[in-house]
Amino acid sequence: MFTLLGPSGCGKTTLLRLIAGFYVPDEGEVRFDDRRVNEVPPHERGIGMVFQNYALWPHMTVFDNIAYGLKLQKIASATIAERVGSVLEKVKLGSLGDRYPGQLSGGQQQRVALARALVLNPKILLLDEPLSNLDAKIRISVRAEIRKLQKELGITTVYVTHDQEEALTLSDRIAVFNQGRVLQIGPPRELYERPQSRFVADFIGINNLIDGTVQAADPARKTLTVTTAAGELAALWDERLHPGDTCVLCVRPENAAINAPVDGQNRIKGRIAFAAYLGNSLRYDVELEHGQIFKADIRDPWHHEEFPVGTAVSVSFPASSTVAIAGDR
Amino acid sequence: MRITVQDLTKRFGKNEVVSRISFAIQEGECSPSSDRRAAARPRCCA
Ligand SMILES: Nc1ncnc2c1ncn2[C@@H]1O[C@H](COP(=O)(O)OP(=O)(O)OP(=O)(O)O)[C@@H](O)[C@H]1O
Numbered sequence: 497m498f499t500l501l502g503p504s505g506c507g508k509t510t511l512l513r514l515i516a517g518f519y520v521p522d523e524g525e526v527r528f529d530d531r532r533v534n535e536v537p538p539h540e541r542g543i544g545m546v547f548q549n550y551a552l553w554p555h556m557t558v559f560d561n562i563a564y565g566l567k568l569q570k571i572a573s574a575t576i577a578e579r580v581g582s583v584l585e586k587v588k589l590g591s592l593g594d595r596y597p598g599q600l601s602g603g604q605q606q607r608v609a610l611a612r613a614l615v616l617n618p619k620i621l622l623l624d625e626p627l628s629n630l631d632a633k634i635r636i637s638v639r640a641e642i643r644k645l646q647k648e649l650g651i652t653t654v655y656v657t658h659d660q661e662e663a664l665t666l667s668d669r670i671a672v673f674n675q676g677r678v679l680q681i682g683p684p685r686e687l688y689e690r691p692q693s694r695f696v697a698d699f700i701g702i703n704n705l706i707d708g709t710v711q712a713a714d715p716a717r718k719t720l721t722v723t724t725a726a727g728e729l730a731a732l733w734d735e736r737l738h739p740g741d742t743c744v745l746c747v748r749p750e751n752a753a754i755n756a757p758v759d760g761q762n763r764i765k766g767r768i769a770f771a772a773y774l775g776n777s778l779r780y781d782v783e784l785e786h787g788q789i790f791k792a793d794i795r796d797p798w799h800h801e802e803f804p805v806g807t808a809v810s811v812s813f814p815a816s817s818t819v820a821i822a823g824d825r
Numbered sequence: 826m827r828i829t830v831q832d833l834t835k836r837f838g839k840n841e842v843v844s845r846i847s848f849a850i851q852e853g854e855c856s857p858s859s860d861r862r863a864a865a866r867p868r869c870c871a
């Protein structure tokens with residue numbers, strides 16, 4: 497599954513509509529296999545689309561909503577009944593064909609919208625934030641179903657979301673978008689562990705961002721030495737960075753430890769400013785000596801005695817999980 | 826079906842909402858989670 501991920505208003509729906517054919521591009525082209533489709537209307541593109549707001553017809557039953565596109569194609573009614581029945585089974589709505597959308601839960605409506613797209617046997621499936629109206633638990637189960645269905649059917653799918661966690665769990669590759677531009681494309685793990693811009697580092701998960709200047713680059717030891725307001729820190733080597741370059745260091749809260757005994761790591765002093773108990777972890781806000789807040793996680797809060805606010809602590813993290821990004825990216 | 830988007834640009838008035846976007850999506854792009862993990866290993870700075 498290929499996902500377009502970006503904040504609200506960054507152009508995701510517009511891009512999906514360009515691919516679907518509801519908008520004509522001002523420049524550039526869209527190709528399906530080797531065929532240029534810029535001038536091909538949506539209904540001739542072989543796409544199925546699920547819209548951000550489902551767009552079901554309230555006065556039609558579930559069955560009729562799904563059958564609508566097939567009726568337009570003048571397909572025999574026995575065939576229509578068969579295809580609608582089979583797609584209803586696929587999305588686990590077997591017995592609800594006679595209901596109206598108003599009589600369904602949000603999750604069920606979402607599945608009707610998906611069934612309506614799938615019944616046309618599309619070559620391409622375009623999904624625009626299909627889960628955004630669902631509550632958290634249902635969202636997780638429906639997204640697992642979508643992922644499974646997409647694998648079974650093997651349809652080329654573009655999935656749009658502004659939810660980075662959803663993108664990480666569902667996708668084979670993600671394109672991160674901001675202000676109409678693609679900033680980085682890659683598998684979830686690459687985006688999470690090797691962001692290539694400040695925006696991606698900040699948008700995907702949580703990162704502590706520390707500005708600095710490269711002091712030394714050591715390709716043999718695969719490290720950079722970076723001068724920052726928090727002192728000299730070691731980071732992963734990057735061939736694009738040279739001494740004198742400004743950069744930003746990115747450290748994830750789960751890679752930082754508080755009062756760890758081991759040496760040979762980055763270590764910064766600070767004071768506990770806040771503690772948030774999240775159940776499966778405990779997240780400290782540590783105020784560093786230069787005033788910046790640094791987030792660090794305790795991953796086993798069951799066996800951790802919480803530090804009171806104001807406690808002086810040291811935060812440490814290895815160079816191998818400290819990513820340096822050029823300052824202008 | 827493979828989707829290729831090349832330098833795609835869309836403006837509403839003078840507001841450029843999609844700016845020179847390019848990418849390609851392979852046929853049915855998906856892989857079993859095992860090779861997904863291998864494929865996902867970061868390459869750029871390793
Ligand atoms: N038909 C239109 N005419 C003029 N401006 C538009 C039109 N459609 C969208 N826009 C503008 O283009 C920008 C991108 O809109 P788009 O709907 O693509 O964003 P999005 O990434 O899908 O956001 P969201 O996550 O909120 O759905 C927004 O600033 C929006 O106001």
Ligand SMILES: [Mg+2]
Binds near residue numbers: 508509510548624
């Ligand atoms: Mg949108």
